[in-house]
Every structure is written in C-alpha cells, then in structure tokens.
Amino acid sequence: MKSKLVLSLLALGIAGTASAQIKPEDAIKWRQSGYGFMAWNMARIKMNVEGQFNKEEVIKAANAIQAVANSGMGALYLPGTDKGTGWEETRAKSNIWTEKEKLTKAGGAFNMAANEMAKVAATGDAAAVKAQFGKLSETCKGCHDDFKAKR
C-alpha cells in the first residue's frame, strides 16, 4: 500500500520516499518558513544597499537565499496543498499544479538570480549587489504575480 502511494507520487513527479511521509499541513508550514526565512535575508540585503553596507552581512544573507533556492522546495508542493493551513492559510494558487512550463520558467529564473546574487555578494561591490538585488526581486515578483494569491 505504501509502495503504491510512493509509486503514484513518483508518477506525478514528486520525489518518492520523503514526500510520501509528509503531512500536507507540514508541507505548507515548511514552505512558508522557507519564504519567511528568505524574506528576512532579502530585507537584510535591502537594508545594506540602502544604508551602511556591511559586506559580511550581505554575504551571509545571499548565501542563505541561495541555499533556500537550491533546497528543492518544489517537493513541498504536494498534490492537494493548494488548500490548507501551515503557519497561515496557503496562498499557493492552483495553477502551480497545472501550468508546469510557466512555473518551471519562473522558478528557474529565481534560481539563477539567487545563485548570481551569492556570487555578486562575495565581491563586496555595493553597486553590483544593489543591481543584482533588483534583478532577484523581480524574479520573486514574477512568481508571486502568477502563482501566489493576493491578500
């Protein structure tokens, strides 16, 4: 029975073993946590480019964002979790599960921008950090506009 469930999740393109054991409310809470953690790190970079620039702090923040971007959070979008409550009611729109091509494109753009952000942060060049931060923010917005419900 369990292996059947794993197989059907695999067929849906969801990573097998792990996801099969995740409760929907945990999946929603964990993905909200990932975004919440990124929100802090985006805010940190913003404060640094708008105020006193601290290279080390920007590096930490950019590395944190990069790690979240590369963590494979897509696995937390279990079938059926367009409804449900983690820390709060999910705002994931149901087209996440239907507009795969568009989603992959938006996710890929974010991923590339996050990896680039970490590289740029390492240089300590405040102007370049500011420019890349703008590009990265655009990729967040790109996904939110299409796939995240407004409050």
Added chain:
Amino acid sequence: MKSKLVLSLLALGIAGTASAQIKPEDAIKWRQSGYGFMAWNMARIKMNVEGQFNKEEVIKAANAIQAVANSGMGALYLPGTDKGTGWEETRAKSNIWTEKEKLTKAGGAFNMAANEMAKVAATGDAAAVKAQFGKLSETCKGCHDDFKAKR
C-alpha cells in the same frame, strides 16, 4: 536620534544598521521561519536515513541547515523579543538575553555540528550521515531544553 538607537544597539552587541530597522514582530516571524525551514530539512535527513537513502536530497538538506546555522540569526533576538508574536507567540525564554555564555556555547555546538553535517552529507556515506544526524539533533535539543519554552 536614529544614530543614538544604532549606537545603543551596538552597545548591546546587536548588529547595528540592519537590526535597528527591524520590527519585533518581523524578527520573531523570521526566526520562527528559520527554525521551521530547518525542521523540514532535519525531517528530510531523518526520512532518508530511516528509509531509502538519496544522497543528493541529503546534501541539499544538509546544505540548507548549514546555511541557516551560518546566517547569523542571533541578530533576530532583539531586546524585548522574549515576548511577542510572529507566526505564533514566541517561545524564546528570557534567559536567552541573560545567560550569554551558556547560549554562546549551545549555539556554537549547533553551528559546528551543522557544518560537519554538510561535510558528512557530501560523502554520501549513509551510516556516517545517520551518526552525524544524531549528534546534530542533540545540539538542537541542547538549546531547546534551556532556552525554548515547552508548549
């Protein structure tokens, strides 16, 4: 006035520019997010050592935990945020702000264990991952026992 606030925060050992602009409720929400994001990644490693071991997934999870551990979340423990609500009411105990030596020791142990977890994950050695996961979990517990209120 603002620079006075920054100076007094610096005197308290809180990173200046950035923290001075952070709202208490955001600081609480962001640190809860960091722990929530780690909870997912700890759960992932656990599922992998208990079930089918997927090296790549364990690496992603360990890297994510390492990035959180090195992100400098201590900056989110603003004075006064032993009370307040982020995603939920904080369970941070007030001795976080008074038992500095003990806290630094507990935090340092977690940090070392998280960095080691990422190294061990990279080897793909399931038994070693399991052993290091146990050590890492102990360091989480070490902090929670002393500094996090029970539900």
